[in-house]
Amino acid sequence: MGKPSIAVHKFSSCDGCQLAFLNAGEELLNLAELVDIKHFLEAGVADEYAHVDIAFVEGSISTTDELTRIQRVRACSRYVVTLGACATAGGLQALRNLDGSNTEWKHAIYAHPGFIHTLDQAEPVSAHIKVDFELWGCPVNGRQVLAAVQQLLFGVAPLEQRDKVCMECKRQHASCVMVTAGRPCLGPVTRTGCGALCPRFGRDCYACFGPAGNANTAALSRRLEGLGLTPADVARRFLFINNHAPSFNEAGKKHYRQGFSDD
Amino acid sequence: MTKRSVSIHVPALTRVEGEGSLRLRIEHGEIQELALDIFEPPRYFEKFLEGRRHHEVLDTVARICGICPIAYQMSAAQAIEQAFGLDPGPWVRDMRRVFYCGEWLQSHALHVHLLAAPDFLGFDSVVGMAARHPEVVRRGLRLQGLGNAxxxxxxxxxxxxxxxxxxxFFRAPDAAEVDDMLEQLRAALPDAHDLVLWAAALKLPQDEQAFTCVALRHDTDYPFEQGRIVSDDGLSVPIEQYEDHFIEEHRPHSTALFSLLHGAPYLVGPLARLNLNHDRLPAASLSLLRQTGMTFPSNNMFHSLLARTLEIHVAIVEAIRLLENYRRPVSPQVEVTPRAGIGCGATEAPRGLLWHRYELDDQGIVRAARIVPPTSQNQARIEADLRRSLRQFGLNRPDDKLRLRAETVIRNYDPCISCATHFLKIGVTRR
Structure with a gap:
């Protein structure tokens, strides 16, 4: 039996999650010994539809061409793993879904909008194909990615971390920025994985790892209003990096008016 | 001259950031069509910045690029502070330079070793290269890791x-963290030194050509985050006048806009910076450059690789200088009071000049945003370079050689788009 094979695919994204591999240093070379990297354009390997054991997908699905590509990726991969906020929840660019702004924004930016072939919605990969495992984060954490590779190669389902950032703050002995400084922290509803970075830097979490399990967004929304946030501010908090994730989308839309207006 | 008709289509360029492809059609020994197609899907950042508060902008624009998020954050911070009439002071300025040094180190080391070097040493990817040149690759990965740290x-x-x-900044590092970092930076100087000499000894193609360079230029320092916008044909303007001289065009084959200076293509990035600022190099980097025997300004585009390695050295020297004088401030940030206004920001991203403009209301809410990234500025230059480089290389060479040369030319600009190379389906028609 040959080495297990992997592929890394890019869709609508910033390339930052692929860096989990390209920034891994020696571990990248070690990984290349353990697995056969069949497709990874930025690393210089291209065989887009080679059959692989694990396909990592970065980016959301936002063009007609990407719709076709993602179906083919599914067809030639044993496991499909999404890599980060765009692939898992649509990413920042899914903000165009809020008011159906695709056409308007295209015309505002491009002199010849007819050349731009975007879909009206930017959506997570799971809106179009079956996904076996999702890695959250904007960006994903490199350790999580390499751990997931190892676990999948051993035939074990990767352990999903659904704890809240608050739990991580306690483990790290970080003082609570909401309690001590009145900051509108999203830690109580956000999944950990970052290591409670923002609170440790004295700032409020902005939910780049997406919703935690059993996120009580209604209670947090009331607390945010109690801290003096306007309804539009509350909407801005939830409708950000992971705006298309269902629990954040629902919580944000309760306070949202077109263009984040307060009127 | 050969009568053959060649059509090369590289549907997905590899070892570049983002998604691009190349179309090349040669008939009767002449290039009939040449286009670097950028089909990276648009994500409309400038539109969804509208309605966002000033303190959300840095976390938003970072997501434009995973490889140079700091550049986006620094240009945006500068623009918003200008609109608010805010001067964050010398400590913040110094630490922003240190922060930026980290990004240059990380991005340049990634490009030199993982994206560009395989072209010059004859490999498809860094993995193959690592087997034959393990020490070169390990040195590069160490420098990249240092940038990340x-x-x-x-x-x-x-x-x-x-x-x-x-x-x-939200937080100032404590003295122990800075000392630890200083130790790592000092330990890396020999690696950076050897890297520059290694790059100078590489057999790079000799391909002299005329082009206009554009970069920031500061009174005393090598440019990262401050300066006037200058060109080597005499332009020297404050950053607020960018739009008076540079325009963006939208062409059918690209989701990136093409920038032109007074109607003509121009170059931004490490070679442009070094050509315009070699007299602003720190003394240690200048003496290292002399040791290589290379002189700048250079009109060989492939000297970009050397410029990139020299800037790795600059980044380490500069970070050491700034951190040696480190003092923890009372507060790492100055108080921000929004006011209505327009502000511009321009900094030197690893790939070149990155210009932002924001219009904010009295609540500090963004009403309009404009962002001009380096790669859209280089796009017209890349196409112009491809036309003449391929002609110079010889249009009658075999298709795979032509394709590799074209890809090498493109990668040399470190375009931040998305990828493709060696396994391109190429369509060749001969008549």
């Missing part, structure tokens, strides 16, 4: 760091 010092993580804000 330097970013983490101020930003917490290297991709989409969380430490910077309008007005400064």
């Amino acid at each position: 330097l970013i983490r010092l101020l930003g917490g993580r290297s991709v989409h760091p969380v430490g910077a804000c309008v007005g400064g």
Whole structure:
């Protein structure tokens, strides 16, 4: 039996999650010994539809061409793993879904909008194909990615971390920025994985790892209003990096008016 | 001259950031069509910045690029502070330079070793190259890792760091963290030194050509985050006048806009910076450059690789200088009071000049945004270079050689789009 094979695919994204591999240093070379990297354009390997054991997908699905590509990726991969906020929840660019702004924004930016072939919605990969495992984060954490590779190669389902950032703050002995400084922290509803970075830097979490399990967004929304946030501010908090994730989308839309207006 | 008709289509360029492809059609020994197609899907950042508060902008624009998020954060912070009439002071300025040094180190080391060097040493990817040149690759990965560590010092993580804000930083590192970083930086100087000499000894194609360079230029320092916009044909303007001289065009084959200076293509990035600022190099980097025997300005585009390695050295020297004088401030940020206004920001991203403009209301809410990234500025230059480089290389060479040369030319600009190379389906028609 040959080495297990992997592929890394890019869709609508910033390339930052692929860096989990390209920034891994020696571990990248070690990984290349353990697995056969069949497709990874930025690393210089291209065989887009080679059959692989694990396909990592970065980016959301936002063009007609990407719709076709993602179906083919599914067809030639044993496991499909999404890599980060765009692939898992649509990413920042899914903000165009809020008011159906695709056409308007295209015309505002491009002199010849007819050349731009975007879909009206930017959506997570799971809106179009079956996904076996999702890695959250904007960006994903490199350790999580390499751990997931190892676990999948051993035939074990990767352990999903659904704890809240608050739990991580306690483990790290970080003082609570909401309690001590009145900051509108999203830690109580956000999944950990970052290591409670923002609170440790004295700032409020902005939910780049997406919703935690059993996120009580209604209670947090009331607390945010109690801290003096306007309804539009509350909407801005939830409708950000992971705006298309269902629990954040629902919580944000309760306070949202077109263009984040307060009127 | 050959009568053959050649059509080369590289549907997905490899070892570049983002998605691009190349179309090349040669008939009767002449290039009939040449286009670098950028089909990276648009994500409309400038539109969804509208309606966002000033303190959300840095976390938003970082997501434009995972490889140079700091550049986006720094240009945005500068623009918003200008609109608010805010001066964050010398400590913030110094630490922003240190932060930026981390990004240059990380991005340049990644490009030189993982993306560009395989072309010059004859490999498809760094994995193959590592087997034959393990020490070169390990040195590169160490430098890349050092850049990431330097970013983490101020930003917490290297991709989409969380430490910077309008007005400064959320947190100042303590003395012990800075000392530890200084030790790592000093230990890396020999690696950076050897890397420059290694790059100078590489057999790079000799391909002299005329082009216009554009970069920031500062009174005393090598440009990272401050300066006037200058060109080597005499332009020297404050950053607020960018739009008077540069325009963006939208062409059918690209989702990136083409920038032109007074109607003509121009170059931004490491070679342009070095050509315009070699007299601003730190003394140690200048003496290292002399040791290589190379002189700048250079009109060989392939000297970009050397410029990139020299800037790795500059970044380390500069970070050491700034951190040696480190003092923990009372507060790492100055207070921010929004006011209605327009502000511009321009900094030197690893790939070149990155220009931002924001219009904010009295609540500090963004009403309009404009962002001009380096790669759209280089796009017209890349196409112009391809036309003449391929002609110079010889259009009658075999298709795979032509394709590799074209890809090498493109990668030399370190375009931040998305990828493709060696396994391109190429369509060849001969008549």
